[in-house]
Amino acid sequence: MLVAGISLCLSAGLMGCSSDGDSDSGNGGGNNGLPALSDSQINAPDGQLSARIQTTTGGVPHITADNLESAAFGSGYVQARDNVCLIADSIIRARGERALFYGPGPDVAAALPVGINVVTDFSYKALGLLEKANEEFTELSAPSQAMLRGFAEGYNKYVDETAPSDLPAKCNQAPWVRSISAEDLYAYYQLVALYASGDNFVQGPLFAAVPPNTSPAPMPAMPAASADAASAEARLMASNVAGLTPEALGLKTDYNDRGMGSNGWGIGSEMTENGKGALLANPHFPYTGNRRLYQMQITVPGVYDVNGAGLIGIVIPLIGFNDNVAWTHTVSTAQHFTLYDLTLKSGDPLTYIKDGEEKPITQKTISVEVNVGGGNTATFERDFYYSEHGPMLAGNVINSNLPSWGGNFVGRPTAFTYRDANTDTARIVVDQWLNMGRARNVDQFQQPFESCGSVLWVNTMYADDSGQAFYIDGTSVPSLSGGALQAFQARANTNPVVGGLFNAGVTLLDGSRGLNDWVEGDCEGRIAYDGMPKLERRDYVQNSNDSYWATNPDEFLTGFSPLYGSTESILSPRTRMGLAMLENPTDTGLSTVAPAGSDGKFTGEEIIKALYSNRAYYAETLLDELLARCDTADTTPIATDDSSSRSVAEGCTALANWDGVYDVDSRGAHVFRVFIGDYDPAFPSEFSMAFDPANPETTPGTPNEAPADISQDPMLASLARGLDKLDQVNIAYDARLGDVQRQQQSTGTPPSGMPGKSGSPIEWHGNQNLEGGFNIVRPDTGRVEDGTRYPRSAPAGTLANTGSLSSTANEGWLIAYGTSWHFGLSFTDEGPQGYGLISYGQSDDPSSAFFQDQDLRYSAKDYRKLLYTQADITADAELQTETIETSVETEAGAE
Template structure:
């Protein structure tokens, strides 16, 4: 079907809110699915009109309110998803298009080999992980609900692509051949990558690529099918794969974090439930969160945000309940050591029987700047568990090469298939009671790699590790615990996130059970209370220290172990809701000790930090003792004076926060040796603690030496010790070029409040990112090089990145309470809705975040109508 274009479009965001649209108040667009998509099942005699239009005609009404938030209404789920896909494309077209290129293993085809041949390595790895081919299988088995969502979203995306002149696309993808219509299968392939962020994606940079019998580089090298003189050298691709695969030292760290509180009726002003949602995600790339309000009258009414490309919001609320997610400490894959048949690297022995290692051959295209691409071919290998991997590469030689010691390695991924991804979140979104919400997980729903923290209008606060976790037998778990206790090498692997199981015996296979190899609901860590539950990425066991959670599979994370500083601070604020923490700071719940929605958003923005509250008084005392005596050649008088007057928080007008940061970044290296009170499992919040008094107040004082090193770093960069935090800490997005281009800054710097969650122990956690590309993409960005042990202070070699250039942290965040009049919520998307630098929604909410000006999250018809932006309503039409 031809897409009818709306007249009056112009470059920049005016192409969305055109003059014609402003005058008319609405515009009618048409869109259709990719011609080769088959969704005929949706038109069967049993068609559910809540899901699909009876006549196959899609229609969505999109109303934009302040912040660019789309409120999308349709008569059925497919129509609402249609509007959602269209709106996301308006705001983030280039990111969505690049995500599909990645999922289709076409980066090398369009962007060339990439730095260190990463595009070749990724493309082949995703083929071996069956990202696209698996999506084809997933699509055939989708529920009708999921088909409605992916069919509709794809159609909406395509409508926008087809009705917009490629010359009017944002700078990153303007006139680019890789921006084109997509199929629902393409969208599902993207979901498979999202699902494997904490598992298979960790092996896609070389570990799968290098897995060949004997691990001979010559055998791992891709073979050119159609050669070209300019083609990449196959042996250099192998070298790059080995360097990339061995560069990861942790398979637990995803580079993501979050805070979430569920507050029960005992501690809320309204006597109902309340929620603090505070994901700490990248400000660039595919992991940006996008807010939308979706309504199908009588069927669905949710307001929240999801990762780009997801057809539903993932962290949201409805009339009766709300939830947020935090990255779990759980494990989502297991590594298997196979015992090979003597003299045969392609056969392994299991339970005394021979098992074949199978093979598949894949091809990719590589753009080398010639008229035609180079075609490369590679054979990959598979066990019954999944793709083979190079154990030698991922452990830098700790595990043997394939064939050495008669072993080889494979892995099984708990999130390899994500066909039920949307079913889980739709079930959560349509739930109206705690029991209905829990039923989603009783029925084997999974949130992939995150916990869920929940509150409702009945005053319940509920936590569950709802991630995908391998269901191991009691024998297998006992052996894991035993091997960790007797083998330092095994324990080291486990601590790095590699759960090594025995592939020669079936007892180490996952217990299939009711959830297809995943831990069922009754064995998941969970807690229901009427005061509070929380998670800030520490283990489930300390969800609420009044009721420790113990006795769960080690695959969920550690018990009786140290918790991170954000968790310590969060629990402290919950246990002491009327305590300010630092002089002049508003107590978390005000003077009444009861939380409201505005209290909760202000908890995020109070900018308290655990390490400042724990160590600043002691550091001030030692400063007073040292006086003007030099410490490691440095006069600390000015720094100590600044710290003495610092308000102890990380507001943008705070003076001294940056000095404390460079101090604590150094002093943290001495925690193990200098803190005198060890961790106590009965008091995880307040331990470890207490700096040693050895050399206290002298030139050999460990704390003062750490301050001296920090001051030297600031001086080396010409940063004044009495500078405000906002003058040296800021966001400044960059890009505006397609892959392979030279990025430019897209704005002046915007002062940013908050502190590093790991370095400062700040609850409002933000951070510097040194990657040269927007997260998960091949879009170049301007990134700093940093000084060690400073919380990532720029070393000044990259112009425009001086100080701390922030590019991750508090993102979509809100405080919500349920009242007699329904949910009341306040929050922001800190980096704003759109990644298009020409959009009015590119930095509008960013400035609000900088100024601590939250907005109400609009939910009722009256609120939406009162906050419509000029020309902000349109109706779009299409067909299935």
């Protein structure tokens, strides 16, 4: 849908293709419709920080303070208390200091024998995260500065008061657990902002970007102090760029895959029991590492009162609710950077030609300190390179069809660079979510977006107590002119590499033409509010990681920049499952749960039960047909390839006895999973009913007619091959799902250790994208916790086309990703009523009481009521209350 997407943008008069808007200081004043904040509401008086922390069931802290700085102080303290190792690792990652503390790490690949910690440290320093944080901190808004300072002080209070020997196992006695500054925290927020853009390039493309005949190997800044150190250094200097490809480095080639997903519903007055709004929040994030979510309530009377969750290390909730509004996020399909191929000057790889003028490629020497063993450290240096757009990248490491620096592309010597729309958005992160959480109605909620705000890389679904539902893709998207989009359309249509890259989530622009520069506007080259896809409804808005286009099929959204995602394109089966529940709210499908009860009107508790119903779109649309073909086949051998065949009768029996959902007691659910993993009806050729853009909820559909020779039936052949996979790992066809799909966290292991498994496996309900599941869970074969260097216990491998089935006998699916912070909420006359969990608990420390308490509750579908009012908090049976305080030197005191 590339051509259609661009044409729609052009025909709509470039709606969404240019920028205009107003900037705002972020302090709540000006044109954002919220009352301005006073100094006493923002800053702690005379540096006296004080916060009351009430901890309730599940280890949820409710933090109350008189000002934002003190509230952030409480946030930093409780997050350190529960996840100090993750925060400490995040800070040294953003500072480019992992190699200093952890050593070089394992080689990236045989083709690039440099330790991964060295590569990423250099890359993060090349992105300038800490350097920019130090330079820009005083330019942040007053609330942002205060809250970052407060969080750092709260984190430091916990670290200062905790003996190194009392820290959790993974960072026990670790030198990298130390006091942090507000600038350190801001550097980490810059890294978070780049998750869907520049962070994709730190494990190879940025490091390998060197001119012809130049090695990317870092060089020691001075001679080695010992023979052992010299030997260690030699390994770091043995790299070259020959043979580097994304495949060789283990990098992704599909940039649409963000490693994160989510479901979100905003439900309006027409579809709720009381005419007020309701919300489903269902992020699908990793269960380990620094993209875990952490729940807390922060209250500053008269200013802010939000219960929700955010990424660990972020000062305030990113998904949550207050008295009047609730919101959630899903990962957007939008692109947040543009790649440029530069035309190099003949004979000069450090000069490029743009509109006939010579432009320099500049270079900067960056140094990284590395622990080379034996108590020795060494400083290494290397040059990194930059165009006017941003850092240079190794094209061949981004995509195998692109050349390395100086190679020929489109008939000319080329080098690659990129510009990132989230490079500078970290400075508005706190302001954006602070003001969203202060909003009391949809107009106020929209104002941070109108003021050149950004939610980085996520869509937003919203509902409020007036019954208004709202959707926006408020992410950071490059603003290109109509002429640039027309030129790109022509280029993509004629150059298969450019077209293929666009379909993989990368817009490659011709850097020899100024036409392709971003339109700066008032939002620094990002598309402003007027050009963002958005929709207000009184029935519902939804997103499950497809584009904005079918937010509500009764009102398709079109006419926006193609960089926001495709339109009139096939929806994922997960999106279709969600739409089926919204548009048929009394239909139970194959489950026993009507999404909105017998009256077809939603409440918050019905929403969480709908999520837990574990329905699967392909089960509801294909199972009957598959069983009918099973009956026809009986015991007939089904061909699995040109030379093999087998009976599928026993598998068919398991499917006939399956209840059609993915509960822990469901028997045979995994048989359908291995069938659908092979059959994979995402390809329209499997269906006789073609895709109809007017009816994307149900098309394409209906399998092709069965062949006359049932032994050659493609559906049964997929079932047969799936059964073979189960046989290989000795899994019975009639096993309970809870016996073959489980979750088991790892023990706390430092970067140099070997991971083990913590406790016993926990039965896990939920399903996967490939089967059209909605309550998504899936395994993770990564050997370290997401975004960290902490080792984790992971499946030994996977068998192809089985939905990540472990290759270990009897092991099944070991879940480590998916439904995490999730809740259903409705507004009532008594205020917001929410129900949900964080499915992996609040703490990543195996010795904590909050390490797997919510894991067990998730397994049993035992969701919590989300406590919001002081009366509910006070009545909690597990309530614990403390007050924390500290005094910090103010600027006046320093004088």
